[in-house]
Amino acid sequence: xxxxxxxxxxxxxxxxxxxxxxxxxxxxxxxxxxxxxxxxxxxxxxxxxxxxxxxx
Numbered sequence: 377x378x379x380x381x382x383x384x385x386x387x388x389x390x391x392x393x394x395x396x397x398x399x400x401x402x403x404x405x406x407x408x409x410x411x412x413x414x415x416x417x418x419x420x421x422x423x424x425x426x427x428x429x430x431x432x
Contacts, residue, residue: 413419
């Protein structure tokens with residue numbers, strides 16, 4: 377168990393560190409790829425009053 381815990385700790389410490397800029401870019405890309413659907417699963421058209429963002 378101790379050896380496995382040490383290997384996990386080492387693997388985690390070797391992961392790349394995300395910067396605030398990385399987080400911001402990821403948040404923007406996730407927001408851009410969000411698609412709104414109605415209760416029946418149909419994609420909703422973009423709301424023209426909200427810069428083309430789909431809205432329920």
